[in-house]
Amino acid sequence: MSAGAKSAEVVEELVEYDGPQLLLLKTNRSKFMIAMAVGRHEEMANAFFGCELTDKVYESYFDQRADLHYAFVRAFGQSYYLFDYDKIDDGGHVVLTRVNDDHARDAALWPEVGFFARSHTTAFNRPSAAGDTQKFKIDGKWGTNDFSIFHGKMSDLYALFGVLARLNDPADQTEQGFIRATIKERFWQGGGSYVGFYDSLMARNKLLRLTPLEVARIQYASPGEIDLRGDPQALINITDIIDVFDEAWVDLAKQYTELRKSLAKERLLSAKPTAEFSSEHMKNFVQEKTVKFAEALRIEGVGNIFDACDQNTLVFAKVILSIFRRANELYKFHAEGRVQRAS
Known part of the structure; x- marks a missing residue:
């Protein structure tokens, strides 16, 4: 778990009547924060309760596809903060106090559903939270192979999220049929199956004219910059999963290891999709762990992915494990300080 945000700067008063009631801020971690007035709270005369937002939730809220309560439920890092509006300085800056889990669950602090x-x-x-071009700051020693790996993992996730967005559209039966067929034709016994799967997703996106992920600009310096151009929503999904890893990598790595060990114990890591678990109990156990793992990764439409796997628990687990591996390889660049999203 990271140390959390320390301070924030007011960007806009979103709701004002008899004083500000809802604020948009930007924290010292360059993330947007939304905070609502909660009146006097403990030693704060004019308290505000808020949370940082992922880019995806930020866009969903302002596009009116999600309400304020949902934005709080999906808070970045599941971290919540209090600050005293009366302590905001002349430059719009304020010190944040991170609240503990029990305090954060106080219903009196939360917005009602439907705003x-x-x-x-x-x-x-x-x-704009992401736009058509996403800028990353790069540092450290980079070789041609490093850029290739970085772009390759970005491309895999970009292709995946492009397809999943259509898979989660209930009206898009064609896309559901495509991904089901793509998953079904793989043996899921080794690296070739996974590479072929992601290559198929890229080809599908190209066929449907989803903007391909491309390097718009590279400034070779230390520190330097790399600009990636592509579909804005897919880019948001990629930066969001990096944020998820940043907040919960230890737990995610533990879940990955435990799920993989479960398949290894069943001798199913290199087995064909038709292979069976030793018992129904073990199959249900792996299914539950896979769903929990996918939800921890903040993958949307988990049930749709399971359906696309023809409700085959073994294939479903292998697909989710493959998503983690690609996101983890990408996250390593961030964790090593070699790649940081530009604010």
Whole structure:
């Protein structure tokens, strides 16, 4: 778990009546924060309760596809903060106090279900969270192979999220049929199956004219920059999964290891999709662990992915494990300090 945000700067008053009621801020970690007035709270005369937002939740809230309560439920890092509005300095900056888990669950602090951005009292054209180009700052020693690995893992996840967005559209039966067939034709016995799977996803996105992921600019320096251009929502999904790893890598790595060990114990790591578990109990155990792992990775439409695997628990587990491996390889660049998303 990271240390959390320390301070924030007010960006906009979103709701104002008899004083500010809802604020948009940006924290010292360059993440957007939304905070609502909760009145007097302990030693704070004019307390605000808030949380940082992932890019995906930020866009969903301001596009009115999600309400304020949902934004709090999906808080970045599941971390929540209090600050005193009266302590905001002339430059709009304020010190944040991170609240413990028990305190954060206090229902009196949370927004009611059903408040959407259309209820804002101020006209606000939000800053773009990701846009068509995502800039990364790069540092350290980079070779051609490093750039190839970085771009390759980005491309795999970009292709995956592009397909999953269509898979989760209930009206898109064609896409559901495609991914089901793509998964079914793989043996899922080794590296070739996984490489072929992600290559098929890239080809599918190209066929449907999803903007391909491309390097828009590289500044070779230390520190330098690399700009990746592509579909904005897919780029948001990639940066979000990096954020998830940043907050919970230890737990995710533990879940990955435990799930993989379960398959190894059953001698199913290199088995064909038709292979069976030693018992129904073990099959259900692996199914539950896989769903929990996928949800921890914040993968949306987990049930749709399972259905696309023809509800084959073994294949489902291998697909989710493969997503972790690719995201983990990408995250290593971030953890080593070699890649940081530009604010």
